[in-house]
Amino acid sequence: RGSGRGTGGGLQRGYWEHWEPWAQRGVPAVWELLYWRAPGRSALALVGVLGTLGCLARFSAVSVGAYGALAVLGVTLPLRLHRAALRALRRHPPEHPCRVQPEGSVGLSPEEQQRWARRLARHLVAATRTLTRLFLVHSL
Numbered sequence: 001r002g003s004g005r006g007t008g009g010g011l012q013r014g015y016w017e018h019w020e021p022w023a024q025r026g027v028p029a030v031w032e033l034l035y036w037r038a039p040g041r042s043a044l045a046l047v048g049v050l051g052t053l054g055c056l057a058r059f060s061a062v063s064v065g066a067y068g069a070l071a072v073l074g075v076t077l078p079l080r081l082h083r084a085a086l087r088a089l090r091r092h093p094p095e096h097p098c099r100v101q102p103e104g105s106v107g108l109s110p111e112e113q114q115r116w117a118r119r120l121a122r123h124l125v126a127a128t129r130t131l132t133r134l135f136l137v138h139s140l
Contacts, residue, residue, distance in 0.1 A: 036042045055064045108116070 032038055033042045033045050
């Protein structure tokens, strides 16, 4: 009777008893999803699997894999950047706004300012010429 074989409803019970040791030594989170112990996570997993199967029915496996990887990257990268920014902000205590600035050269020298101004002006002129060439029609 312990195995559940040979009894009226025991076939199904024996089947699950066969898989229980694998579940306990394997991946318990998968079994929680399969048994619907956490309905929200199980529903999310079901929708994800059905969506993937539907995409695989319509598109190639390479495309589905590439777009899936892109979606995972698009979600995890902003979360990691947000977490890193919060960690960086917490690490340094805010400075007092009335604190005296240290003495010394903080800005650029006048020669460096002129050099950077000329460089910026060259870039602005080049960008303006490029935009003019792209958006305006000179020869009609």
